[in-house]
């Protein structure tokens with residue numbers, strides 16, 4: 515393993531570390547639901563990206579389950 519030839523001064527260390535700070539993430543408004551969402555990321559609230567649904571969020575999952583249950587109930591009513 516290589517070993518540094520010279521000691522890095524505290525000034526040099528600090529100057530290097532001045533560029534390591536994290537920046538705040540950028541947020542834009544989701545065009546579908548209006549919630550704040552990161553640009554180039556799918557909206558966490560409604561799961562949409564480029565005006566179509568790409569993620570299954572908790573809300574959409576619940577809605578899907580409800581619709582499934584209702585369909586099953588309708589089927590059961592028809593058969594009986």
Ligand SMILES: [Zn+2]
Pocket residue numbers: 544545546547548549551557558559560561562
């Ligand atoms: Zn959204």
